[in-house]
Amino acid sequence: MIQVTTRDVMEKFDLELVSGQEGIGRYITTSDISRPGLEMAGYFTHYPSNRVQLLGKTELSFFEMLPATDRRDRMMKLCAQNTPAIIISRELEVPQELINASEENHVPVLKTKLTTTQFSSRLTNFLESKLAPTTAIHGVLVDIYGIGVLLLGKSGVGKSETALELVKKGHRLVADDCVEIRQESENMLIGSPPPLLEHLLEIRGIGIIDIMTLFGASAVRPYKRITLIIELENWDPDKTYDRLGLDEEKMRIIDTDLTKLTIPVQPGRNVSVIIEVAAMNYRLKKMGVNAAQEFSRRLDDMIASNDEIMDDF
Known part of the structure; x- marks a missing residue:
């Protein structure tokens, strides 16, 4: 059975590793990708933590509006134990709270030059091909x-x-x-x-x-x-x-x-x-x-x- 790791995705799409290097060997088990907009607002009840998390301009601009205490809490919850990776699109600036949480929980944070929609489409196609029965x-x-x-x-x-x-x-x-x-x-x-x-x-x-x-x-x-x-x-x-x-x-x-x-x-x-x-x-x-x-x-x-x-x- 072919297995896909975060390292495979990083090498395939030439992504920049920002933090959480110890977790780049994590396995990606689903081709579904999550854009955690509700999670940024604090709703983690049905958080799909086993998916690759993709943060774009919308999510990060909302995150900047949050109080400092909420920002740290949201990023700690986002970096769950089974989260394979968090990817930032458009080479946007990575919040320091996310870097700290990723280093603490060993969740890789990566950056791509592509827009959120472009990267989401390409990553989904790649994962569906690799993870197909x-x-x-x-x-x-x-x-x-x-x-x-x-x-x-x-x-x-x-x-x-x-x-x-x-x-x-x-x-x-x-x-x-x-x-x-x-x-x-x-x-x-x-x-x-x-x-x-x-x-x-x-x-x-x-x-x-x-x-x-x-x-x-x-x-x-x-x-x-x-x-x-x-x-x-x-x-x-x-x-x-x-x-x-x-x-x-x-x-x-x-x-x-x-x-x-x-x-x-x-x-x-x-x-x-x-x-x-x-x-x-x-x-x-x-x-x-x-x-x-x-x-x-x-x-x-x-x-x-x-x-x-x-x-x-």
């Missing part, structure tokens, strides 16, 4: 016509060989063997390779090959949103496979349901071409063009027409 799946992820296709199947069914053929056709490899998946937002799964396997593909009989070295930088990409799952399995003569495409199977990864197709593999079937067509057909369906439903409608119309003719007799 993650999992790892044995498979191959390929970008086919802009569609992130996750190939699944038992070991030896030909996932990597199919990916190699797709790369030769001009598509892009994202990950082979192990796909790390994180849910960055609702219904959005992003797949990427482990750092050790980046750009690499394993072909039995040849070994490990570097796709970027062999086919160029355009043959790989570091991550891709997963929208379609295709499972490859050896042809089973006793199994009935979908021939119309009216029934849509789903597979859940983390908290997202994705469309899943099962393609039987046997000698003579060009699997890479079938996967290409599956990706294009998936895109057409998302655009409102469904060949299976259109065929079913035509068939129903033909049956209804024949029934009317028979009724005339």
Whole structure:
């Protein structure tokens, strides 16, 4: 599990450390950011102390209006035991009361040149990406016509060989063997390779090959949103496979349901071409063009027409 510390945020956004250096190793556990306006007014009943606290011009200008005794009390409460950091925007002057409280409670106080809104947006995006739920799946992820296709199947069914053929056709490899998946937002799964396997593909009989070295930088990409799952399995003569495409199977990864197709593999079937067509057909369906439903409608119309003719007799 990826963990984010205050030090990571400081280095990512080039923040200036003002005080509380002993606490820069604190963990940030939520992507939510707090702007403690009510807390500046003295209301700490529901203070979200586990969030990064962001102070801007509004909060600090109000703070300057408070009596000296209240100012020290507010900052001591703001620097709670589990507060990961307090960040001052616009490079505003840090109140001495905040510096004293941060040193006493070891809460890092940082400064940024950005405005409050700009920094809040960037920090939220960074934390949501880093703290997103993650999992790892044995498979191959390929970008086919802009569609992130996750190939699944038992070991030896030909996932990597199919990916190699797709790369030769001009598509892009994202990950082979192990796909790390994180849910960055609702219904959005992003797949990427482990750092050790980046750009690499394993072909039995040849070994490990570097796709970027062999086919160029355009043959790989570091991550891709997963929208379609295709499972490859050896042809089973006793199994009935979908021939119309009216029934849509789903597979859940983390908290997202994705469309899943099962393609039987046997000698003579060009699997890479079938996967290409599956990706294009998936895109057409998302655009409102469904060949299976259109065929079913035509068939129903033909049956209804024949029934009317028979009724005339």
